[in-house]
Amino acid sequence: MNAISSDFAPPLKLIAPFFRYGVIFYLLSMMALLFFDPSFSYQQMEVAGWLHLFLLGFVMMVIFGAMAQLIPVVLEVGHVVVDVYYVILPLLGVGTTMMIAGFWLVPPLLSYGGLLVLTGMVIFAFENIATLKKSALRNLTVDTVKWSNGYLLLGILTGFSIALGFAGSVSIDVALMLKAHVYAVLGGYVLLTIMGLSLTLIPMFSLAHGFDEMPIRQAFKLVVLGVGTVFIGALLGTEWGMLLGYLLSFAGTLFYIWQIYIIAMLTVRKEVDVWAKSMIFAFGSLIFAMMAGMVYLLTDAESMLHTAVWFFLLGFVSLMIIGHLYKIIPFLVWFERYAPLVGKEKVPMLHEMYSKEGASVMFGFTASGVVLGGLGLLFECDILFKAGGSFLFAGAIFLYITTKKMLAYGQ
């Protein structure tokens, strides 16, 4: 392992807006949940609009910002053209807003917004691939970045085909293309990226060392294969192909959970801060989502599918991201504003740079909201679902306030 130069680190002014706008989109998506009821179809335009608000506005926005910072750490080289992130941000932000307006209010905007998002993501994927080529490093995380970016491109292309299909510009089977699109983005990009990054970040923050990486290697192979199988199965319309792909992905995710368990057993830091609580809740949600998903495959009960997706997105993906925001943002702010002062004057510790009370309230509301909303979907109970949405919205307000304060610390 060579030295990782601080020269590779992008400036805070480039990365911070991704987190700031990502959290605003999260707040808006939690607010929008208040207007949904628990019986719906995932093919409805309102639901598709909400999913894009959450996934593009929050998940992708934060992941892109995090990748701008973490790619040099993981690959040990600087970005080829880090300034492209100044272009990606407005493309993703404006494109997402237009797409949501297209889904909910003005359908023609969908294609135009989709085109902006497509452009931003293609720039992101190609910059990542160019940086990958520059790095001499070859390890599991590098492979994960490579595959996840490939699936992102496939996800974008299928998504754009769907937008053109809705607009009547091309003739495609939207339902099958939708499955290919959802799986390429969620399994191929989001899950693989989280798997790769968490293998770097979780041991780093928990000070776990010397663990066996066999499970994550199996997890990675199985998820890559599983996503590819579902993708091809969906494009060809073969149900058994998709089923095989789901099972491979399930097996891969089980190996991933096993890897995290091994790391958790070797964790040195026992402090249960907002990051640790978020990780525990996120992996608990992932296990529950898998169980609900398995029941859905066996029974075909739609409520089980909704519950599985809910716990995967709002329990696992959300909490994985939110928990890490309380580690990454203080570090970025500290690195920019306090690192030059080390040895010259007293500088704060990272854990002093966010409100523990605010973070704790955020976690309480969010975790309660996920559980209540999930039960609301499971039992198709409107009151429980609305209660869950309200708790999640309250948690999102606290996330917004604490994030704003972290970014402004020491200004």
Next chain:
Amino acid sequence: MCNITKETAFEAISTVIDPEVGFNLVEMGLIYDVIVDEACNVHVVMTLSTQGCPLHQMIKQWVQEAVEKLEGVGTVEVEVVWKPAWNISMADENVKQALGGA
């Protein structure tokens, strides 16, 4: 005549704090050795708690600057090694207790 000893060098390095955990590098057990030659040149052998540490270069620089503050010091070199890999048993008792690894 060189007045710098291994102990004074360790003392100087103990002013460098890891901002993530809040302990100094010496009590974390991250400083493996300090070699001082007759011309007062200092060679520090250290590690980091994680290989992917984004502060790698900066921590190295802080250690170098801390030793360079010693009076009469010659050149200062800081070498980061990964073997043996750091683990919590290398830290002082107070660190182990505070982190919960004791």
